[in-house]
Amino acid sequence: MHDALPNRTHTEAIERELETVPPAPVAARLAAVPGSPLRDILALTDRPEVVSFAGGLPDPGLFDQAGLRAAFHEVLAHSALRVLQYSRTEGDPELRDALATRLSRRGLPTSADDVLITTGSQQALAVSATALLDPGDTVVVEDPSYLAALQCFRLAGARVVPLPPQGGGLNPELLLETVRRERPKVLYVVPNFQNPTGHTLSRAVRAQIARIAAVHGLWIVEDDPYGDLRYRGEPLPALAAHAGAEDRTLLLGSFSKTLAPGLRLGWIRMPQTVRRALVVAKQSADLHTSTLDQAAVARYLAQAPVDEHLARLREAYRTRLATMLEGLPDTLPHGSTWSVPDGGMFLWARLPDGWDTEASLPHALRRNVAYVPGAPFFAGTPVRASLRLSFTTHAPQDITAGLARLAAALKQQGKN
Ligand SMILES: Cc1ncc(COP(=O)(O)O)c(C=O)c1O
Incomplete structure (x- = not known):
């Protein structure tokens, strides 16, 4: 039989500890x-x-306030029970399908199954880091680079190795030298109109990067939130489209810069080998991206003159x-x-x-x-x-x- 009343000595000990022991520090990483x-x-x-x-x-x-308002109105008017409910981690099937079609049109054959919807491309970066990196792994980045990507890699415990720009952008010879010396697991690049420099990787440099990744077993995180905002010149092929890089490139995209950042909608076009890891990483972060926002944007893409x-x-x-x-x-x-x-x-x-x-x-x-x-x-x-x-x-x-x-x-x- 247990005593109905708390043990007096234990109670006193608890009170004493509560008065004197501060909480442990936040996570060291x-x-x-x-x-x-x-x-x-x-x-x-x-x-x-x-x-x-x-x-x-x-x-x-x-x-496009009117177009987005109409899309939200329609999904709430006609599919409220579905769009207000929990949904699949991978994302809204219609939205994945629409993105697969748009990516395929750009020369990147993609099925809806290859697309994971994320809560902004910032989450795409976070889940990519969680899925690919163990503490102590090395990530090579352009220098300067997008700040919040560096945060994600560091939070995952990775060592971040900068590649100083030469002639304005990423220099493939320097990359090769660095890859041989540092043995990185991941290369992070923003190929179009980079944040912060505005620089775009040339066609030749893209091919060389893809080749280096293929030969040295690198993952590429290709972060492309700005690709649709080209003001002159022809669009260039994605790194993910290059032979040898298709099976190792995570291509990240976003609606933030083209539709509205408040939607918090992004995506990853992923090789199937990394799909499970990405889905588990996303599940632990937020189960899934807003069902309502995904459905509204899928509707918007289907009916608005995007x-x-x-x-x-x-x-x-x-x-x-x-x-x-x-x-x-x-x-x-x-x-x-x-x-x-x-x-x-x-x-x-x-x-x-x-x-x-x-x-x-x-x-x-x-x-x-x-x-x-x-x-x-x-x-x-x-x-x-x-x-x-x-x-x-x-x-x-x-x-x-x-x-x-x-x-x-x-x-x-x-x-x-
Ligand atoms: C290079 C790059 N990647 C990712 C993001 C994250 O954008 P979002 O989470 O709004 O899609 C940004 C935002 O500025 C960015 O510049």
């Missing part, structure tokens, strides 16, 4: 992973008077990029250089040596203009004189006004 300084900057720029070149934000004025919407976006962003490029010579200090991207949302500038764009940011913010300092994007030695400018969020006249403010802030700082 998080200590080595910095938070995103970009999120902090976005908090500072969330005021209507600020012209922000900081975030990779689409212009909300270009969202290609016209994309053409409108490209037209608007092409003009904004041109406006920014036109304004930069009078904005940045003499001796600065910058990328001239073929698409996407960003351009990357390098001020003359001696400039520190982190130190300049408060001066810019005081004048109600924002950008992102380049240093946090580097996995290797940061270039403190670099910065990233997004040209998509604001209309051309606001870009011009923002650049005038930036010019004034930099000029004032240059004199100090």
Whole structure:
């Protein structure tokens, strides 16, 4: 028989411990992973008077509000019981099917079974890292690279090895040398209009990367949220389309930059060998992506003139990029250089040596203009004189006004 009353000595011991023992520290693997300084900057720029070149934000004025409203209305009106229910981890069958068709049209033969729907492509990165990486594994990345991807790899316990750019983009000879030396398991690339540099990998470089991956047993995480936003030149074949790379490339996509980031909808086109691992990794994260959002976007893709919407976006962003490029010579200090991207949302500038764009940011913010300092994007030695400018969020006249403010802030700082 147990005593009905708690043992007095135990009770006293518990009370004593509760008073004196602090909780254990959070997981050690998080200590080595910095938070995103970009999120902090976005908090500072969330005021209507600020012209922000900081975030990779689409212009909300270009969202197809009417089309999305109609799609949500229809799925709720006709399929409420299904779209409000739990659903499969792999994703909505109609949406997977629609994506498979779109990918196949781009020269990537894809069946619905090859597609995993994710909660934004950020989750695609997280589940890819969980599925592919053990602690201590090595990931090779372009340097600079997309910050939140670096976070995912580090959280998975991976060693991140940067590949310094040569001639603006990834250098295949340097990649080969690094692969031989570091024996990585994964290569992470943003092939189109890279974040943060705006750079696009050439056709020849893509073929060489695919070959290196094939010969050295590398997984490729090909992160392509910007591919549909091309403003000049012909689309280039995906790494996943190259012979030798088909069975080892996870191709990640997103509706964030083309439809709306608030939908939080992305996907992975995956080789079947990694499918189970990805599905289990996603199950543990969120069971599945919102049934309602998936169904609404599947409906939207089926009935809205999506290609016209994309053409409108490209037209608007092409003009904004041109406006920014036109304004930069009078904005940045003499001796600065910058990328001239073929698409996407960003351009990357390098001020003359001696400039520190982190130190300049408060001066810019005081004048109600924002950008992102380049240093946090580097996995290797940061270039403190670099910065990233997004040209998509604001209309051309606001870009011009923002650049005038930036010019004034930099000029004032240059004199100090
Ligand atoms: C290269 C890259 N990958 C992935 C993402 C994540 O986008 P989302 O989760 O909104 O699809 C971004 C967002 O800016 C990005 O620039």
